[in-house]
Amino acid sequence: MEGEEMFREFLVQSLSAHTTGDFTSLLEAGRLDVVYQCILTSIFKSRSHRHDVVFHAILNGPPRPPMHLSISGDELRDARVDERSWENILRNVLNGRSHEGVNLTKSSLQGVIKEKSTEGYSIFLLDMEGEPFDPGDLSENNFFVLGDHIGIPRKDSKFVLRYGKRVSLGKEEYLAATTIDIVNYLIDRRPD
Numbered sequence: 001m002e003g004e005e006m007f008r009e010f011l012v013q014s015l016s017a018h019t020t021g022d023f024t025s026l027l028e029a030g031r032l033d034v035v036y037q038c039i040l041t042s043i044f045k046s047r048s049h050r051h052d053v054v055f056h057a058i059l060n061g062p063p064r065p066p067m068h069l070s071i072s073g074d075e076l077r078d079a080r081v082d083e084r085s086w087e088n089i090l091r092n093v094l095n096g097r098s099h100e101g102v103n104l105t106k107s108s109l110q111g112v113i114k115e116k117s118t119e120g121y122s123i124f125l126l127d128m129e130g131e132p133f134d135p136g137d138l139s140e141n142n143f144f145v146l147g148d149h150i151g152i153p154r155k156d157s158k159f160v161l162r163y164g165k166r167v168s169l170g171k172e173e174y175l176a177a178t179t180i181d182i183v184n185y186l187i188d189r190r191p192d
């Protein structure tokens, strides 16, 4: 697909991230720091942010899992890149307050995948064992699913593969945030 507008969305299945804002640090909130790192590489560039990206995380930690966090690059306002700023944004949203561009709803990985499939998205599971990722395979709306620092449970990957295909960035295992960075980079350098 060349010369046309193309949207990308990333979803991280976080097995432990807490679903309340009652925490002292992102690290101690069931590794919400991993979610923060993925927000950073999904949406932010050096001097601007990506308007054509939506980031999602499914938070499966206590006390009210699963919750679906989504951040729209187009709608996001008042957000810097430092960890302290995002600790405050995530704490506020998880405590029921609002932040422009950030949404929190009750939904699971399965619910979001079904919704995106119905909306016509091409769905890709990022997995070392997949076929080599080729940005030339992308369509207008693309949805990438990743595991967190623990990885994606087999039952979840099997579910995602009912709707999409498995793609790999090679035999090195990267951090989830690095994986997103590489996908963004490969898509950015497609010819116009």
Ligand SMILES: C[S@@+](CC[C@H](N)C(=O)[O-])C[C@H]1O[C@@H](n2cnc3c(N)ncnc32)[C@H](O)[C@@H]1O
Binding pocket: 125, 126, 127, 128, 129, 145, 146, 147, 148, 149, 150, 151, 152, 167, 168, 169, 170, 171, 172, 173, 174, 175, 176, 179
């Ligand atoms: C830190 S890794 C997960 C590590 C975990 N120990 C495991 O076995 O899955 C986080 C996620 O990044 C993605 N990932 C990492 N390396 C990748 C690669 N080479 N190709 C595609 N996806 C990759 C996968 O979605 C993975 O679940």
